[in-house]
Amino acid sequence: MKKYIITILAVSWGLTGLIFLNPKTAINNFGLIMFIPLIMTIIFHKIEEKKTGMKEKILKKRFNRKAMLFGCLYPIVFVMICAGIAVMLGQGTVVLDKEPVVWIIRLLVTVLIGLFSALGEEYGWRGYLLPKLTSIYGKKKAVLLTGAVWSLYHIPVVYLLAKLTGLGNPLLICVIQAAVVFVSNFAFSFCYYLSDSIIPVIFYHSIWNTWNTAILGDIYTGKQGIVHGKIFIVNGEGVIGLAIAATAINYFWKQFDNYKIKNIA
Template sequence: MDGKARIKAHVATYLGLTVLFCLPPYYWCIHTGNLGGGYKPVGFSLILMWGPALAALATCRLRSIPLDALGWNWRPTKYQWIAYGVPILYSGAAYIGIWLTGKGGFYNREFVANVAKGFGWSLPDGLVIVLFTLLAGTFGMARSLSSALGEEIGWRGFLTPQLAKFNSYTATSLWMGLIWSLYHYPILLFSNYNLGGPKWFSLTCFSVMVFAMCFVLTWLRMKSGSLWTGAILHASHNLFIQQIFTPLTVDTGHTNYYIDEFGLGLPIVTVVVAIYFWRKRHELPETAQ
């Protein structure tokens, strides 16, 4: 078996095992109609997100691939900071645009009141928002990272560098966008991983966003050699969108068509960011371009 055929066998083994490990949580999510089902310590979404990691570790074992190939190294640290900051920039830009155009309102006073009550704060709303954002954006990253890491050990730790061995940066990003989108489709179409809008609309917006994100994630993985860039970007993305910006947004009528991962805002901005990173592809190692 030549080198390219061997790598393709690695990829096929990994994808098959990913499907196998994800089938139980897919069933539970679809059967109950609830991605957030289960019990707090172990929910359906957490099990699903660790399927790609289990598949990567099993593939390394079965195919005699050293675990070091997954990219556990942390340095250079600057790429971890870039990974943390990029989702704040693109999600912030999307939501500020949504608030300024009136497609969604700022801010949800009920959400802010619940935050203040939960922390026992008697503070002005603006200060509550600032303090909550700081706490969520630091300590909250630990919880977000615990789930995002499961996917990223598989997607960016294992699969991205394997695909990059016989594909260009652009082709690798497109393949990752397709695979990562398909991974989400069962819960988007048949469970409650959406905002209740038309499924075709949610799927289209989500897919465009995921393809665009993969151009950023692939660039960071190939430039840094670290899977932690993917884990941190993924965790930051989930945290700031799902826990901060979306809850802060008031529904002004059809707001679900613009916010979160299933509306128009994020796909537009992430495509701009993807183009920026695509134009920097010459900075990648020559074999990854």
């Protein structure tokens, strides 16, 4: 697993550096980094198949209703709680400049399109890294290690985007966002453990990206959402999001002992 982790981080960081050599096009192209986990995992799978003759069926594993409901509802509830707290604290103001029907249709379409980019990450993180680490170390240590790798993967692009957009202190934003990614991994991992399938997690990831950006703004580009305010504060990947995600850690930590996952120790 060390080779996989080192390779995926090196390639993603290297590609990030290349993309940001041209700041004018970086905003439109940084999303390509999301497909690095997918590509690297496919390569590692091919190498393993030659050695063992065993084929991985990451996308063919069945999922249950509970996992899908959690994956679809939890990110929406999380974002709405962030929005409510931001408004109550006077940190955000609701500005709806489109008809509700138009807004809902756009959200649904964006979620469906976002499934492809979510697959790019989840195929690697929860489809390969988490189950492999779980089979070696058990669920809890695997979750911690996966969260650490996922956070490190985000650091270069978040730092460089913060410098490019002037959203705030790049180092501070980078630290907060990395911490959010780490603690959010507990919920993502729980969603995976509910059924041993990444399909619900892919929906979770896409819905999270879509709702968080639409409601609370885009912490990567600085574009405001429906709740206008300082994005670094109100965003689900900002200060308020970190506080809420941190409060849920204990719940998910206890739940990891309650689910026996097929083919995973």
